[in-house]
Amino acid sequence: MTDAHERRSRLVVLAGPTAVGKGTVAAEVRRSHPEVWISVSATTRKPRPGEENGVHYWFVSDEEFDRMIAEGDLLEWAVVHQAARYGTPRQPVDLALASGRPAMLEIDLQGARQVRETMPDALFVFLKPPSWEELVRRLVGRGTESAEERERRLVTAREELAAETEFDVTIVNHEVHAAAEQLVALMTHSPTDL
Numbered sequence: 742m743t744d745a746h747e748r749r750s751r752l753v754v755l756a757g758p759t760a761v762g763k764g765t766v767a768a769e770v771r772r773s774h775p776e777v778w779i780s781v782s783a784t785t786r787k788p789r790p791g792e793e794n795g796v797h798y799w800f801v802s803d804e805e806f807d808r809m810i811a812e813g814d815l816l817e818w819a820v821v822h823q824a825a826r827y828g829t830p831r832q833p834v835d836l837a838l839a840s841g842r843p844a845m846l847e848i849d850l851q852g853a854r855q856v857r858e859t860m861p862d863a864l865f866v867f868l869k870p871p872s873w874e875e876l877v878r879r880l881v882g883r884g885t886e887s888a889e890e891r892e893r894r895l896v897t898a899r900e901e902l903a904a905e906t907e908f909d910v911t912i913v914n915h916e917v918h919a920a921a922e923q924l925v926a927l928m929t930h931s932p933t934d935l
């Protein structure tokens with residue numbers, strides 16, 4: 742493996758449609774590979790039951806999010822599902838990469854495109870559902886959105902699925918542990934080895 746490839750693999754950007762399982766797979770990586778650093782995003786969305794500030798997200802006000810943008814604190818940010826703003830705090834990413842830890846961002850397509858511009862050496866991974874029907878089942882089964890919000894998310898999901906070819910690698914999330922292991926392997930192996 743070349744030095745260039747090692748640099749390329751250390752930051753993984755994970756994206757994919759709503760409810761494909763990005764958060765679940767990221768939680769599995771956190772559980773089984775504590776050596777991997779995972780970014781905690783800031784969002785203006787309200788917490789879901791069980792979500793903790795600083796663990797799942799930094800839940801911030803619109804004013805605080807405006808301040809973070811103005812002060813250049815965010816590596817990327819976007820309005821997602823036409824509903825709330827989400828962004829990646831820049832400094833923790835820089836610190837994780839400087840410390841040599843493998844690092845991962847779990848963000849939407851718009852954010853991934855921004856990171857592609859500023860950090861083209863990152864590895865862009867698309868998490869894909871086994872089928873559209875299974876994606877809808879997971880979204881409904883999660884039970885965290887209203888029917889109206891689910892519809893909005895599925896509109897974005899169609900656009901995100903169409904962007905798969907922009908990514909370096911696709912992982913199909915059939916099973917959570919297997920998907921997490923494939924993701925971690927990408928941080929240490931060439932995609933062509935898998």
Ligand SMILES: Nc1ncnc2c1ncn2[C@@H]1O[C@H](COP(=O)(O)OP(=O)(O)OP(=O)(O)O)[C@@H](O)[C@H]1O
Binds near residue numbers: 759766882916
């Ligand atoms: N491999 C899998 N098999 C079956 N169910 C899964 C799998 N992965 C995730 N799920 C379930 O699918 C639902 C959506 O998962 P999750 O919330 O992680 O998706 P997400 O991609 O982070 O969604 P969003 O982009 O909307 O935040 C959850 O109920 C989760 O338990």
Ligand SMILES: Nc1nc2c(ncn2[C@@H]2O[C@H](COP(=O)(O)O)[C@@H](O)[C@H]2O)c(=O)[nH]1
Binds near residue numbers: 821
């Ligand atoms: N561009 C960014 N997108 C992000 C970030 N953190 C999360 N996300 C994406 O938002 C949607 C919705 O998440 P949810 O928790 O409300 O279901 C999902 O696609 C996430 O990947 C971020 O920092 N930047």
